[in-house]
Amino acid sequence: MPDEKKLFKVTIDNITIEVEPGTSILQAARKIGGDVAPPAMCYYTPLKGSGGKCRTCLVEVAAGSTADPRPMPKLVASCRTNVMDGMIVKNITSEKVIDARNGVVEFLLINHPLDCPICDQAGECHLQDLSYEHGKEGTRYEFKRRTFEKVDLGPFIQLHMTRCILCYRCVYTADQVSKKREHGVLDRGDHSQIATYIKNSLDNDFIGNVIDVCPVGALTDRTFRFKNRVWFLKPMDAHRDCPKCSGKVTLWNRGDEVYRVTARKDQWGEVHDWICNECRFEKKETKDWVIEGPTKINRHSVISQGHYVGTVKPREVLTEVMNGQAPRLLMDIHTVSEVNQPQIELSELPGPATGDVFENKNPKEK
Amino acid sequence: MGKKLLIDRVGIEGIRYFDTYRKHGGYASVEKAFKMAPADIVEEIKKSGLRGRGGAGFPTGMKWSFLAKPEGVPRYLVCNADESEPGTFKDRYLMEFIPHLLIEGLVVSSFALGSNRTFIYIRGEYAWIVDILEQAIEEARQNGFLGNNILNSGFDCEIYVQRGAGAYICGEETALLESLEGKRGNPRIKPPFPAVKGLWDSPTVVNNVETLAAVVPIINMGGDAYSQIGIGKSTGTKLISACGNINRPGVYEIDMTISVEEFVYSDEYCGGIPNGKKLKACIPGGSSVPILPANLLFKTAKGEKRMMTYESLADGGFQTGSMMGSGGFIVLDEDQCVVRHTLTLARFYRHESCGQCSPCREGTGWMEKILNNIEYGRGKMNDIDLLWDIQRRIEGNTICPLGDAAAWPVAAAIRHFRDEFEWHVLNPEESQKRNYGLANYAEPREVVAS
Numbered sequence: 001m002p003d004e005k006k007l008f009k010v011t012i013d014n015i016t017i018e019v020e021p022g023t024s025i026l027q028a029a030r031k032i033g034g035d036v037a038p039p040a041m042c043y044y045t046p047l048k049g050s051g052g053k054c055r056t057c058l059v060e061v062a063a064g065s066t067a068d069p070r071p072m073p074k075l076v077a078s079c080r081t082n083v084m085d086g087m088i089v090k091n092i093t094s095e096k097v098i099d100a101r102n103g104v105v106e107f108l109l110i111n112h113p114l115d116c117p118i119c120d121q122a123g124e125c126h127l128q129d130l131s132y133e134h135g136k137e138g139t140r141y142e143f144k145r146r147t148f149e150k151v152d153l154g155p156f157i158q159l160h161m162t163r164c165i166l167c168y169r170c171v172y173t174a175d176q177v178s179k180k181r182e183h184g185v186l187d188r189g190d191h192s193q194i195a196t197y198i199k200n201s202l203d204n205d206f207i208g209n210v211i212d213v214c215p216v217g218a219l220t221d222r223t224f225r226f227k228n229r230v231w232f233l234k235p236m237d238a239h240r241d242c243p244k245c246s247g248k249v250t251l252w253n254r255g256d257e258v259y260r261v262t263a264r265k266d267q268w269g270e271v272h273d274w275i276c277n278e279c280r281f282e283k284k285e286t287k288d289w290v291i292e293g294p295t296k297i298n299r300h301s302v303i304s305q306g307h308y309v310g311t312v313k314p315r316e317v318l319t320e321v322m323n324g325q326a327p328r329l330l331m332d333i334h335t336v337s338e339v340n341q342p343q344i345e346l347s348e349l350p351g352p353a354t355g356d357v358f359e360n361k362n363p364k365e366k
Numbered sequence: 367m368g369k370k371l372l373i374d375r376v377g378i379e380g381i382r383y384f385d386t387y388r389k390h391g392g393y394a395s396v397e398k399a400f401k402m403a404p405a406d407i408v409e410e411i412k413k414s415g416l417r418g419r420g421g422a423g424f425p426t427g428m429k430w431s432f433l434a435k436p437e438g439v440p441r442y443l444v445c446n447a448d449e450s451e452p453g454t455f456k457d458r459y460l461m462e463f464i465p466h467l468l469i470e471g472l473v474v475s476s477f478a479l480g481s482n483r484t485f486i487y488i489r490g491e492y493a494w495i496v497d498i499l500e501q502a503i504e505e506a507r508q509n510g511f512l513g514n515n516i517l518n519s520g521f522d523c524e525i526y527v528q529r530g531a532g533a534y535i536c537g538e539e540t541a542l543l544e545s546l547e548g549k550r551g552n553p554r555i556k557p558p559f560p561a562v563k564g565l566w567d568s569p570t571v572v573n574n575v576e577t578l579a580a581v582v583p584i585i586n587m588g589g590d591a592y593s594q595i596g597i598g599k600s601t602g603t604k605l606i607s608a609c610g611n612i613n614r615p616g617v618y619e620i621d622m623t624i625s626v627e628e629f630v631y632s633d634e635y636c637g638g639i640p641n642g643k644k645l646k647a648c649i650p651g652g653s654s655v656p657i658l659p660a661n662l663l664f665k666t667a668k669g670e671k672r673m674m675t676y677e678s679l680a681d682g683g684f685q686t687g688s689m690m691g692s693g694g695f696i697v698l699d700e701d702q703c704v705v706r707h708t709l710t711l712a713r714f715y716r717h718e719s720c721g722q723c724s725p726c727r728e729g730t731g732w733m734e735k736i737l738n739n740i741e742y743g744r745g746k747m748n749d750i751d752l753l754w755d756i757q758r759r760i761e762g763n764t765i766c767p768l769g770d771a772a773a774w775p776v777a778a779a780i781r782h783f784r785d786e787f788e789w790h791v792l793n794p795e796e797s798q799k800r801n802y803g804l805a806n807y808a809e810p811r812e813v814v815a816s
Contacts, residue, residue, distance in 0.1 A: 052555035053723050055763055074762045080555045103759030107728035140752055143735045166721060185550065185721070188533065190731040192721035 010083040012036055012059075013093045025078035025089055026057055030268060037268075038091055039101075039130050041108070041215050042167035043079035045270050050172050051079035054165065055104045056130060060097050063088040075100055098134075105134040110141040111190070112216075113162050121217030123230040126269060127165060148193060153183070154201035156208060156222050156281050161193045164218035170194060170210035177274050178206040194218070205244055208280040212263050212271050223281050224260040233259055235297060238289035244276040250295050251286075258284045264295070369595055369621040371583040371603045372576070376463045382498065384505035387466040393511055395585035399474045400519045407478035411581065413589030415601035419456075420446060420537075420574030421652065421692040422767075423676050432561040433479060434569040442570040443481035444546065445472060445578055447488040447495075448530050448537040452653040452714060453694030456605035457575035459617040461488075461495050465502040469525065471578040473511055474585055476523045479571055483524050487542050490530040499527050534718035538766045539572040540564075541720065552722045553766035574692075576605055596622035600675035604693055606635075610648075611699035613637035626650070626672045626679075627664040630697065643699040646804055647783070650679050651691020653711050654771030656778030657704070658688045659807045684778065685810055703801045704786050708779040709737040715772035726769040729760040733776055740787060743794030750787050754780050754811070781811045 007018040012029050013036045019028045027045075029037045038059055043051030051057075057079050061072040066086030075097060078089070091097055109131055116122040148161035166185070171194070174181050182204070183196045196202065202210070211219050233252040240247045252260045261280050263271040283289065319325065380386040387393075399407055412427030433441060445468070449457040461468055468486075476484045488496055503525050506512045514522045528546055530536045536545045540554035543565050564570025580602060584592045593601045600622045609615045612630070614637035620629065630645065631638045639645055645660045664672055667686035672678050676690045698707065716730040736753050739745045757773035757780075764770070780787060785806050790797045 052765060055723050055725055055765075058763060077555065077765075100759065100763050104724055104763065107724045107732075107759070110728055110732060141732065143732075165724065166727065168722075187721070188535070189716060189719040189721045190727050192727070 006085075008083050008085040008087070010085075010087045010089065012089045013091050019083055021082075023083050025059060025061075025076075025081050025083055025087075026051075028083050029059075029078065029089070029091060035092055038078050039126070039133070040079055040268070041126055041130065041165060042169060044169050044172070044213055045268075046272055047169060047172040047176060047213070050167075050169055052077045054108070054167055056101055056108075058097055058100050058104070060090040060094040061087060062090050062094075102134050102136075105130055106136070106140070108165050109135060110139065111146040112165070113145060113147070115163070119163065119217040120220045120225055120230075121163075121214075124269075125217060126215035146190065151195075151200060152222065153196060153219075154203050154207075156277065157202055157211060158220050158222050158225065159194060160218055160220065161195075162218075163216050164194055165216055166192060166194070167215055169213040169215065170219060173210050173213050174202070174207065177209055178204045180204060182207070205276045205278075206274055208277045209263065209271065209274050211280075212265070215269075221260055221281075223284070228254060228259050235295035237264065237292040237295050239292065240279065240283065240289050242276060242279050245279060246273040246275065247279060248273050249275055249279055249289070251289055251291065253286070256286055258286055258289075260284075369603060370619045371595075372460065372467065372579055372605060373464065373617070373619050376459075381464055382466075382502070384466060384502070384509055387464075388509070391586075392466055393470050393473075393506075393509075395582045396470060396473050396477075396511055397517065399477055399585050400517050400521070404478045404480060407474065407585065410589040411478070411584060414584045414592040415589075415599060416577065416580055416584060416592070417600070417676060418574060419576035419580065419604065419693070421451070421654070421689075423690060426573065426577055429561070429573070430479060430571060432559070433571055434562045435480070436569070440482065440568050441480050442565045442568055443472070443476050443479050443484045444539075444542065444565060444570055444572045445484070445486040445575060446537060446539065446542055446572050447486050447492070447575045448534075448542060449575070449692075450489055450491075450534040450537055450718075451692050451694055452711065453609055453649065453696040454607055454652045454692045455609075456607045456617050456693055458492060458495065459607070460575055460579055460605065461492070462498060465495075465498050466506070467579045467582055468499070468575055469502050469506050469512070471581040472525055473506070473516065473523060474581050475571075475573070475578055476525075477516075477519075477521055481571075482522050483526065485546060485565075486525060486527045487536070487546055488527060488529055489537075490532040493529070496527055496529055503527070533720075534714075535720045535766075535768060538768060541766065542572060543570065552720050553768075555765055597673060597675050598677055600677060600690075604674075604690070606674070606693045606695050608636050608695040608697070610695075610697035611639055611643065611702065612697050613640050620674055622673070622675045624674055625664070626674055629674055629695070630663075636695075636697065639697070639699050643701065644804060645697065646700045646702060647698045647704065649688070649694070649696040649698075649775075650674075651689045652694035653696070653714065654767075654774060655689040655691040656684050656687075656774050657698075657707075657782065658778075659782045659805060661807055662686050662782070684774070685781075688778070700804045701801055703741075704779050704783040704805070705737065705741050705790050705797075708776055709734065709741045711775045712737050712772070715768065719768060719772070720766075723765045723769070725760045726764045726772065729756050729769070730772045732756055733772070737776075740790050741797075743790070743798055745787075745791040745794070747788070747791050749791070750780060750784065782807055784811070 008021055009018055010028050015032050017032055038057040040057045041054035057077055058075040059078040060075055063069040065084030151159045153159050171184055174183055182202050185192050186195045211221050233254050236251045238249055238251045248264055249261050250264050251258050263275045265271055375381050375390050408430045416426045417423045418426055447457055472484055533551050535541045536551040538553045539560055541551045545551035560570040560572055595602050603619050603621045605617055605619055607617050618635050629635045647657050647659050648663050649657050666672050666681040679688055679690045681687045712734040716734040719726045719730045721727045733756055736749050757776045760769045761773040783805050786802045789802050
């Protein structure tokens with residue numbers, strides 16, 4: 001007899017879903033998906049203890065539970081609040097939430113350098129997405145923005161604190177994924193910073209994952225910096241036999257060249273299989289990998305643009321608007337020009353590929 | 367003359383030492399309490415109606431009864447002596463002059479809650495008080511009121527003093543626990559509350575110094591008798607640390623039956639404003655609570671006399687009222703500048719924000735910069751509305767109450783003294799030379815989400 005677990009009914013933005021006890025509001029909303037899922041800048045499912053810091057995922061709880069239907073007095077961080085049976089949550093249907101979220105985005109942006117045009121994270125940056133959705137065109141901040149010097153943390157990672165939003169994800173990653181903790185948060189308040197204190201190098205086998213978890217461009221891959229824009233690259237699932245990690249990665253290619261290797265992210269931008277530094281930084285040739293196929297990027301990101309996904313043949317509108325007549329200028333060029341001879345099929349001309357005898361005319365290759 | 371229960375014996379010479387303290391009725395409550403069942407002590411505290419003296423005013427008995435009691439897991443009592451609120455110095459007075467009262471309260475409370483290891487987390491700047499407390503603990507141990515098998519009851523209790531490292535945020539109870547565990551003092555995200563998962567994931571009660579000291583008179587006189595003192599739900603006595611433009615600054619114990627007017631002008635307490643100046647404004651409960659202009663300080667918006675009680679000070683909500691807070695009574699006379707005062711507080715909160723959550727980390731700094739501009743004659747008219755908007759978006763959206771504490775003073779200053787802010791903006795040069803003087807109190811602005 002299968003165990004029947006009691007499921008909690010939770011209503012988020014008038015959509016009811018049943019989830020297991022112990023699920024957070026954010027996870028329940030993600031099950032519904034779409035716009036109902038609150039944005040999360042600091043929460044990261046695989047990292048224990050993360051979340052609650054950025055305050056972008058604030059939601060209104062209109063009714064606590066069936067047993068205690070009082071509303072919660074404040075907006076709550078949905079990533080760290082568990083659902084109760086009969087809970088009613090308002091996310092995008094609450095004006096209070098939208099207002100608070102706009103405020104948080106404004107706070108996150110006042111000290112952000114907004115250097116997206118020269119930032120490697122642009123195109124896959126969560127803060128960029130968030131500010132497109134909730135930000136304003138102008139800023140009300142008239143003061144000098146907070147800046148820090150760039151720091152190289154070892155040969156592979158660069159830290160640019162100016163862009164950091166202090167989500168603490170990298171600190172948790174270093175704590176939980178890699179063997180020893182080498183960096184943390186120094187100072188407090190608006191001058192707090194991610195730092196290594198004395199030893200300016202992060203070197204252990206899994207530290208590269210901090211680049212993947214960083215929601216902004218504060219931690220970047222030094223082997224990839226300024227090499228290419230992410231939307232010019234084609235992501236491909238690949239794997240290799242790695243003694244240290246799962247070896248399941250995403251390759252970012254342009255042509256045949258592997259520009260960078262990252263761990264595989266789900267649609268919320270979260271990594272579930274951490275990869276080692278060797279896979280990430282040293283195996284940058286296609287021959288190192290077994291390619292499985294193209295990666296689908298489900299997030300509304302520019303990376304998905306121009307990847308011939310769901311392309312539709314354009315409709316011929318000219319004949320429609322001209323009452324069925326084709327315009328004169330667009331007549332078939334072959335019939336006008338005498339240079340081209342449409343009767344000759346170009347692909348049938350003799351050449352290296354089609355000729356009976358292959359002759360290499362290039363003397364250099366002899 | 368009001369009743370004094372806590373600092374009545376402070377004047378006795380040598381009261382800091384065990385022998386003198388014992389001679390004057392000290393540790394009687396321990397002897398009495400150890401004959402009671404722990405649950406009865408909690409019941410007695412509940413009956414007394416004692417409310418937390420640290421600022422929030424949460425009923426102590428209720429807090430104690432929330433403490434989870436799972437088998438095989440230690441429970442802890444932590445005394446919050448990280449008193450860093452500008453304008454509040456009552457705990458320092460208590461610990462410095464009558465340390466055994468706190469130790470006595472801690473022993474009784476530890477017995478009631480079943481805490482064998484009890485911690486005093488003391489503000490780092492109170493370096494000399496650590497020595498006083500440690501000496502008091504040592505004396506209590508030698509006389510059998512601490513250590514193993516106290517008074518042959520079979521109950522063991524040790525008290526440890528831990529110094530903070532100079533962070534205001536570590537006065538927030540979960541940040542205090544983090545710091546006590548040896549981590550960075552960032553507030554935890556609640557729930558779980560400390561009563562369920564506190565110090566080292568064990569059930570923990572965190573109480574203010576004054577709250578724990580008040581346990582002693584409650585046990586001595588009984589919860590019912592204690593609840594007779596004061597008005598309504600404000601029972602017992604409260605220490606008020608008065609400072610600012612008054613003739614007699616210092617720590618006063620009030621029995622919460624006197625009015626604010628009496629407290630400010632009576633010679634027994636503050637003794638009025640010096641040099642014949644007029645009262646402009648007052649912060650009745652430590653720097654975090656809303657400032658009140660003179661016209662709302664002595665009388666509530668309904669025209670009633672404002673008393674020194676939790677309810678009366680909060681009458682009218684944040685629109686026309688304030689809070690008892692931690693009892694840091696700051697008085698401003700007509701020569702003080704509210705803009706400058708608000709800037710000072712904003713600078714403090716910017717400096718003390720832990721930087722964990724974004725509204726507080728970025729918002730406090732932004733507010734300080736705008737206030738700085740207004741104060742130094744570079745302000746613009748819409749800066750005032752911008753300030754209002756920033757504080758509105760910080761308040762209630764942060765992990766811990768520091769965000770609220772940073773937002774409330776700014777909100778109240780704009781709400782009641784908008785005229786003065788506007789005068790600063792309109793007269794950038796004159797505002798550098800003289801103060802605005804007495805305010806033409808503007809109409810209070812509407813309160814959003816408080």
